[in-house]
Amino acid sequence: MKRILSRSYLILIITIAALLGTGFLAFRVITQNEAWVQQPYNGHIASSNGLAQAGTIYDRNKKELAYTDSDGDRKYNEDFDTRCALLHTVGDNSLNISTAVQSMYRTELTGYSFIFGLGMPKSLKTHNDVTLTVDADACKAAYKAFGDKKGACVIYNYKTGEILCKTSSLAYDPSDPPKITDDNKDEYDGVFLDNAVSSTFTPGSIFKIVTAACAIENIDDIYDHTFECTGEYEIDGDKITCEEVHGTVSFEEAFAHSCNVAFAQMALELGEEKLTETAEKMGFNQKFKMSDIPLAKSNYDVSKANDNQLAWSGIGQYDDLANPLHMAMMCGAIANNGKPVMPYLVKNDENVLQKLGLSKGGKEGEEMLSSQTSEKVRGLMRTAANYYYNARGLNIGGLDFCAKTGTAEVGKDKEPNAWFVGFTEDEKHPYAFAVVVANGGYGISAATPVVQAAVDVLVNK
Numbered sequence: 249m250k251r252i253l254s255r256s257y258l259i260l261i262i263t264i265a266a267l268l269g270t271g272f273l274a275f276r277v278i279t280q281n282e283a284w285v286q287q288p289y290n291g292h293i294a295s296s297n298g299l300a301q302a303g304t305i306y307d308r309n310k311k312e313l314a315y316t317d318s319d320g321d322r323k324y325n326e327d328f329d330t331r332c333a334l335l336h337t338v339g340d341n342s343l344n345i346s347t348a349v350q351s352m353y354r355t356e357l358t359g360y361s362f363i364f365g366l367g368m369p370k371s372l373k374t375h376n377d378v379t380l381t382v383d384a385d386a387c388k389a390a391y392k393a394f395g396d397k398k399g400a401c402v403i404y405n406y407k408t409g410e411i412l413c414k415t416s417s418l419a420y421d422p423s424d425p426p427k428i429t430d431d432n433k434d435e436y437d438g439v440f441l442d443n444a445v446s447s448t449f450t451p452g453s454i455f456k457i458v459t460a461a462c463a464i465e466n467i468d469d470i471y472d473h474t475f476e477c478t479g480e481y482e483i484d485g486d487k488i489t490c491e492e493v494h495g496t497v498s499f500e501e502a503f504a505h506s507c508n509v510a511f512a513q514m515a516l517e518l519g520e521e522k523l524t525e526t527a528e529k530m531g532f533n534q535k536f537k538m539s540d541i542p543l544a545k546s547n548y549d550v551s552k553a554n555d556n557q558l559a560w561s562g563i564g565q566y567d568d569l570a571n572p573l574h575m576a577m578m579c580g581a582i583a584n585n586g587k588p589v590m591p592y593l594v595k596n597d598e599n600v601l602q603k604l605g606l607s608k609g610g611k612e613g614e615e616m617l618s619s620q621t622s623e624k625v626r627g628l629m630r631t632a633a634n635y636y637y638n639a640r641g642l643n644i645g646g647l648d649f650c651a652k653t654g655t656a657e658v659g660k661d662k663e664p665n666a667w668f669v670g671f672t673e674d675e676k677h678p679y680a681f682a683v684v685v686a687n688g689g690y691g692i693s694a695a696t697p698v699v700q701a702a703v704d705v706l707v708n709k
Contacts, residue, residue, distance in 0.1 A: 302357040303376035305338055305349060307384040308412075308595060309709075313338050314350065314422075324422050330384050332419040333391035336442035337382060337593070340422035344440045347541045349378060349593070379595040381410040383706060390683075390702040391415045399685040400443035400572040401698050403706070406580030406671060406680040409589040409610040411538065413702045414573075416443040448544050448569035449684045452656025453506045453691075454667045455564030457578070457625060458548075460503055461617055462526035463514050464624050470499050475510035477502075484556040488512040488563070503628045504635045506653070508563050515562025520550050523562060530581075530616045531574050531588075538573060538591045546570045564656060572682045575669045578616060580680035582625050583650070583671040586617040626650055629670060642696055645707035647672040647679075653691030663687040666694035677707055 302322065304315040313334055314324050322341050324331045339348025350357065357376050390401040394417040403413040418439055420426050428436050441447055463470045477494035480487045490508045494501075502510035515523060527548040528534065536543045547569040550561050560566040573591065581588035590613045617625065629650035633642075637651060644651075651670025658665055666688035671680040681699050688694035 302350070302354070303378060305357075306377065306379045307334075308379065308381055308410075309383065310379070311384045313380070313384060325384065327388070328421060329392055330388045331422050333387040333415045334382070334384060335419040335422050336416040336444070337380065337387070337414055338422065340425050342425040344425070345442060346440075347442050347445055349380070352540060353378065353594075380593055381412065381595050382414055382593070383412055383709065385709075386413040386702040386705040387415045389705045390698050391417060391419070393698040393701040394685065397685050397688050397694070398438070398443065399683065399688065399695075399698075400447065401681075401683045401702060402444050402573045402576040403679050403681045403699070403702055404576055404580065404591045405678055406583050406589055407678045409591050410595075411591050411593050412679065412706055414444050414593070416441075443684075443686075444572050445538060445541055446544050448546060448571050449665050449667075449686060450656040450658050451564040451568050451570035451575070452654035452665060452667060453508075453564055454570065454575065454652050454654035454669050455562070455568055456503060456506065456511050457582070457629070457652055457669075458527050458530055458532070459511050459514055459518070459523065459562040460499075460628055461530065461621055461625050462518050462523055463499070464621050465526065465618075466518055466522050467514070470514075473499050475499075475502055475507065475513055477507050477509040479509075481509040481512055481559075483512065483516070483559050484554055486556045488556075488559055500628060500631055504632045506632075511563050512559035515559050516555060518562070520553070520558060523558075524548060524550065530578055532570075536574060536577065536590075539593050541593070543573055544571045546574045564654060570684075572684050575667075575682035576680045577613070579669050579671045579682065581613070581616040582622045582629070583673070583678065583680060584622075585619040586622040587615050588613040630673075633670070637692070637696070640692065642692075642700070644672060644700060645677065645703035647674045647677055647703070647707065649673060653695065655690050658687070663689050666691045668692075668695035668699055672703070677703075679703060679706065 302316055305313045307313055312325060314322065317323050324338070325334070336345055336348060339345050339350030343351045345351060357378060386403070390413055398418055400416045401413060402411065404411045420439060426432070426436055467473070474496050476496055477490055479493040480489045488508055494505050494507045497505060497507055497510060532546045532548040535545060547567065548561070549567055550558050553561060553566060557566045561568055577588045577591060590611050592610055629652055633649055633651045649670055649672045651668065654667030656665040656667065666685040667683065668691050669682045672678065683695040683698045685694045685698070
């Protein structure tokens with residue numbers, strides 16, 4: 249009797265487990281079928297034939313970026329530089345760029361149906377063309393300005409959230425994806441990664457925006473402070489160095505001159521807790537998305553730093569890392585009284601992506617700075633632009649702008665990362681921007697031409 253009872257319990261447990269498993273599988277099939285179809289190992293849709301039913305991808309001006317011809321072949325824009333400039337945004341037939349539109353939204357582009365799969369009658373398919381917010385000509389101009397350098401450029405409307413320019417370098421022709429072997433793998437190292445959304449770089453002096461905001465909020469008399477710069481400052485036996493001797497400088501002058509010595513002293517006075525609090529409020533160590541596309545997290549962690557390392561962190565060195573799109577968002581927040589408008593890539597028209605809520609952008613994000621602090625940081629960045637960048641003849645589409653350059657040391661006998669971040673102050677052209685040129689040298693010489701080239705196109709459209 250006991251044996252029969254034990255076996256009955258066992259059968260009951262197995263039956264319950266089977267029912268639960270079947271229910272879970274059914275739930276996954278219904279709710280996540282599109283994700284399964286999108287997997288790269290799903291060959292019948294991952295091949296070029298799988299994109300044969302995909303709709304057309306347009307830029308904001310209805311320029312064709314990708315389309316399917318009458319023979320069922322996937323084609324890309326006729327201009328070589330445009331194809332390369334938009335590679336990481338649009339994608340290619342290989343689908344190796346996981347964050348590209350053709351990878352992220354493959355099921356919507358192909359008109360995939362849970363009931364019919366890809367076999368739904370054409371007359372029943374929903375409209376599956378996609379219009380993006382980017383301007384292809386601006387992307388092309390930025391891409392060409394990179395030359396043979398690796399990097400990324402992002403420009404977005406900080407009032408609406410529209411991504412106007414997004415390009416990643418280096419790239420390749422999506423019409424002819426490379427076959428990577430042991431012989432050429434170094435040439436294509438990282439080429440499938442969208443540097444604008446999926447990469448982080450040592451920020452260098454652009455992080456002084458964060459340190460300055462922290463000082464404004466936590467050092468009551470910071471505008472009355474003066475700092476003595478002799479070109480170096482010793483902490484724990486190691487030196488913080490400046491490019492030049494700045495002498496006695498005020499807080500505003502220290503920002504305009506990008507004085508490492510002054511910002512090292514500020515970082516020490518502020519301390520780990522306050523710097524971390526401000527950095528995280530401004531988006532470091534946080535998760536963000538552009539539409540459905542996740543961004544690589546910018547990093548600020550000084551939990552194990554000594555005083556010298558803490559000082560360097562306030563200058564944007566030590567273990568600091570920044571994502572280009574996050575840096576554009578941060579500048580957009582400063583321009584927008586402390587709150588960013590979330591960026592998006594899929595235009596808000598009546599295509600299927602909008603109907604399904606996949607454009608996800610244009611909404612106000614969490615406050616990064618108070619309106620009072622953002623106004624003061626704007627003032628610092630405006631002074632830097634007027635004092636340093638305009639004095640060197642820098643012109644951003646003929647618009648007033650606020651900005652900060654960065655020259656980030658990366659060691660190992662490599663050239664520094666060159667950064668240029670900021671925003672325009674113009675009602676018709678409210679652009680926030682971030683450019684990084686990996687191992688490009690100085691921000692003022694390597695990164696600014698990329699922004700200039702793209703903004704000139706956007707302003708003169």
